[in-house]
């Protein structure tokens with residue numbers, strides 16, 4: 121079997137006296153949706169931050185397609201095809217929906233002096249291609265008709281779809297989603313499920329942190345449960361929710 125698209129091994133991370141991660145490991149297989157669940161404070165977001173270079177682990181390894189990338193800056197992960205969305209979508213400000221996509225970080229030639237002097241035609245070509253791509257993505261997530269509206273007026277769910285579209289601009293091979301279902305209406309959740317399935321069929325891999333068990337059950341090929349900074353149980357959704365240790369962890373029963 122080929123190397124997982126992303127793997128973390130024996131990750132430890134302390135914040136002051138608190139061990140947020142204490143030997144957590146996770147492998148995300150290519151072409152799959154991998155779920156990460158667990159009670160509040162289990163370390164899920166911290167692990168996702170380690171997997172995208174936002175948090176540097178105290179110990180352990182991060183491997184991208186088998187290559188050790190531990191400690192690389194977060195923009196390097198993006199360049200290597202790893203994109204993410206956030207639990208709470210960053211403030212989108214007064215920009216319109218379309219502007220938000222046009223100003224998102226993306227793959228593009230450098231914008232240094234040399235670019236300005238010698239590569240203008242290429243830069244313009246790329247700008248045009250990015251504008252076309254932004255339109256295509258907005259149509260895909262059903263927000264094209266709102267393209268010229270201020271993003272601040274979008275519903276919570278629409279903001280999450282827009283955040284996902286921003287991630288897709290990078291044409292990632294892996295997308296890590298931190299609670300995409302939180303604060304999202306049922307119809308937008310259905311749209312999210314449809315979109316993730318469609319992208320998966322196109323070959324994109326996903327890691328998904330979520331408290332909404334409906335989303336996890338609908339989407340995940342495998343599920344990992346964390347508690348107190350480490351792995352507790354792994355398996356299919358049906359297997360993990362039937363496991364006594366998982367029920368106890370959610371109920372706060374000491375292991």
Ligand SMILES: Nc1ncnc2c1ncn2[C@@H]1O[C@H](COP(=O)(O)OP(=O)(O)OP(=O)(O)O)[C@@H](O)[C@H]1O
Nearest residue numbers: 135138139140158159160161162163164165166167
């Ligand atoms: N930057 C930080 N500074 C201090 N403590 C932190 C920091 N980030 C996380 N923690 C702590 O680390 C622990 C794990 O937090 P984390 O957010 O990773 O858990 P989680 O499983 O994602 O929880 P939730 O489901 O509530 O989002 C928590 O006790 C949290 O308070």
